[in-house]
Amino acid sequence: MELQRTTEQYGVLLVNLGTPDEPTPKAVRRYLKQFLSDRRVVDLPRVLWWPLLNGIILPTRSPKVAHAYQTIWQDDSPLRRIGLAQAKSLQEKLEFIVGGEIPVELAMTYGNPSIPAGIEKLQQAGVKRIVVLPLYPQYSATTTGSVLDAVAKALADIRHVPEVRMVHDYYQHPLYINALAGSVKSHWQQHGQADKLLMSFHGIPQRYARLGDPYPTHCEATAKGVADALGLADDQWQLTYQSRFGKEPWLQPYTDETLEQLPKQGVKSLDIMCPAFAADCLETLEEIAVENRDVFMDAGGERYQYIHALNESPCHIKLLAQLVADQLTGW
Ligand SMILES: C=CC1=C(C)c2cc3[nH]c(cc4nc(cc5[nH]c(cc1n2)c(C)c5CCC(=O)O)C(CCC(=O)O)=C4C)c(C)c3C=C
Numbered sequence: 540m541e542l543q544r545t546t547e548q549y550g551v552l553l554v555n556l557g558t559p560d561e562p563t564p565k566a567v568r569r570y571l572k573q574f575l576s577d578r579r580v581v582d583l584p585r586v587l588w589w590p591l592l593n594g595i596i597l598p599t600r601s602p603k604v605a606h607a608y609q610t611i612w613q614d615d616s617p618l619r620r621i622g623l624a625q626a627k628s629l630q631e632k633l634e635f636i637v638g639g640e641i642p643v644e645l646a647m648t649y650g651n652p653s654i655p656a657g658i659e660k661l662q663q664a665g666v667k668r669i670v671v672l673p674l675y676p677q678y679s680a681t682t683t684g685s686v687l688d689a690v691a692k693a694l695a696d697i698r699h700v701p702e703v704r705m706v707h708d709y710y711q712h713p714l715y716i717n718a719l720a721g722s723v724k725s726h727w728q729q730h731g732q733a734d735k736l737l738m739s740f741h742g743i744p745q746r747y748a749r750l751g752d753p754y755p756t757h758c759e760a761t762a763k764g765v766a767d768a769l770g771l772a773d774d775q776w777q778l779t780y781q782s783r784f785g786k787e788p789w790l791q792p793y794t795d796e797t798l799e800q801l802p803k804q805g806v807k808s809l810d811i812m813c814p815a816f817a818a819d820c821l822e823t824l825e826e827i828a829v830e831n832r833d834v835f836m837d838a839g840g841e842r843y844q845y846i847h848a849l850n851e852s853p854c855h856i857k858l859l860a861q862l863v864a865d866q867l868t869g870w
């Protein structure tokens with residue numbers, strides 16, 4: 540691949556959602572406060588939301604969520620540990636395909652390492668052109684949109700602003716679909732194929748989709764792409780949405796309700812994957828692999844296996860490198 544100028548000028552900001560610094564109620568509260576104060580995540584009028592957030596949600600949710608984090612913590616939050624490994628592998632891969640060093644920094648929209656810190660590190664390394672790669676295959680204003688907001692906010696404090704390009708989505712990129720289908724196939728080779736493959740995506744409120752967020756259409760295209768790549772018939776797979784929060788209806792069908800119904804419909808063995816998550820995290824390792832397993836087994840299920848996120852797998856790193864290379868070409 541040929542770049543117009545020297546490769547030292549380019550850098551990559553690899554962004555994921557965020558995670559607490561420690562699995563303690565105090566650190567979780569700090570993280571949740573930053574996350575849930577983002578208007579793209581919760582768009583309720585602030586006069587209603589502030590008292591609810593500060594008076595009820597943060598005090599009650601922080602200790603519960605801290606406990607959940609303690610069960611998956613491995614010296615660090617899995618999301619950050621995997622993200623740092625992804626950044627390192629991506630830099631090595633880019634060096635191999637581009638033939639020069641392109642620094643890659645991991646950043647989180649909420650918590651640490653922060654987006655301003657990541658941009659500062661890239662600038663200190665001499666980077667003049669930054670590719671922002673949000674680790675969200677499916678675009679949503681609640682995730683990808685917030686990354687752009689946070690990058691713009693960070694740049695507002697900088698005099699010599701770098702040039703910036705952002706990957707908007709990659710929900711039907713052939714390398715992404717191949718990587719997902721490949722991970723299912725290798726799971727089947729080791730464990731055999733279950734009655735059904737459930738593709739569980741993180742949800743958003745239905746209202747956000749009605750107001751124009753294309754997220755569910757992206758999820759549907761990903762799920763169909765994976766099912767087609769695996770040659771699955773319609774009754775061999777299903778798309779659901781997990782992790783709903785608050786009182787209003789979120790995208791449906793809900794993962795937990797579906798898991799409760801499936802054994803009654805004769806589905807006793809299940810493979811479940813979460814294609815919206817580029818790295819394993821609380822929502823996959825605890826909510827899907829542990830909590831929702833109990834839902835399925837208690838409802839009469841016999842075998843439940845979670846297929847891990849793409850994490851640092853070579854197919855995933857190849858995809859991320861291609862997404863960066865696509866942005867660099869012609870810059
Ligand atoms: C309150 C509204 C929320 C929206 C909208 C939302 C969208 C959304 N989130 C992800 C990815 C992740 N979410 C994670 C945790 C998490 N998400 C919410 C709320 C919303 N998410 C909360 C309150 C939390 C924290 C945990 C909890 O209190 O339940 C994570 C995991 C982070 C980790 O440290 O492991 C990820 C990743 C997507 C992809 C998405 C919309 C498309």
Ligand SMILES: [Fe+2]
Binds near residue numbers: 741782
């Ligand atoms: Fe979330």
Ligand SMILES: [Fe+2]
Binds near residue numbers: 782822826
């Ligand atoms: Fe959750």
